[in-house]
Amino acid sequence: MKRVIKGYNIHKPVLIIAMLFFTVVQSKGQQSKPSASGFAPVNGIKVYYEVYGEGRPIVLLHGAFYTIEMNWAQLIPELSKTRKVIAIEMQGHGHSPFSDRKLDLVTLASDVAGVMDYLKVDSADVAGYSMGGSVAYQLTIQNPKRVRKLVIISSTYKSTGWRPEVTNAFKGFKPEFLTNTPLETGYDAVAPDKTKWTKFVEQMIAFAGTPFDMGDSNIAKITSPVLIISGDNDGLDKVELMKTYQLLGGGLAADLSPMPKSHLAIVPSQSHVGLMMQTKTILGYLDDFLK
DSSP states (O other): OOOOOTTOOOOHHHHHHHHHHHHHHTOOOOOOOOSEEEEEEETTEEEEEEEESSSEEEEEEOOTTOOHHHHHTTTHHHHTTTEEEEEEEOTTSTTSOOOOSOOOHHHHHHHHHHHHHHTTOSOEEEEEETHHHHHHHHHHHHOGGGEEEEEEESOOSBGGGBOHHHHTTTTTOOGGGGTTSHHHHHHHHHOSOGGGHHHHHHHHHHHHTSOOBOOHHHHHTOOSOEEEEEETTSSBOHHHHHHHHHHTTOSOOTTTSOOOSSEEEEETTOOHHHHHTOHHHHHHHHHHHHO
């Protein structure tokens, strides 16, 4: 079914991104109320969090421009049946106030650790989608003992892990391309200061356009079991993804040697946004891996 976004006369990569955002924001999950929520004061800013359920903690880290609801609404009700779910909205996203502080992965990972400190969580399983997956990798590198198991959904630890058309998509991107889109509507619904929208988008464009690489050697040092979930057409370079899995100890002939503790799942016929909407599939992988 084709959707039309009126008022867009922009180059193809930006139109595709806008349409993907439109699709995901329109996909409402089950509504679930947190048992606790608030703002953790970390690194000079306030970071919003929500807590659901009881049990072994799992921290959820959203993708770029998303809120907790946009990214995790369908998964939280199921995960919280047996787990303590801690969902975070990173700097400038959702309820977390905009800050002029420069966005970078090291600082965002430190923010997540700060929220864990504030909630008195020594260690947890961590799941991150897209930008949140990159933050989750960085968190594990910076705080290896605090991440029990790591779940990376459609993400990478380096810019070159994406296909070139993805890394080039934000070149020439302007804040007005997202004006009056459901993303802006979602921001307006929960942001403490709606007037910061344009500054937030400008900040995110700069962040998305900055190359990053956490280093093969740092990935190889990760001792936590890692589950990588990727759509077969989600924009990740699958050659680089396989190299990542090998750095984590995977890619073996498991009939001749022990099965690696890290797992790789390639979900067929899925895009970057479409993958996150496959709730049953992702839950199935999570249940097997986290147990």
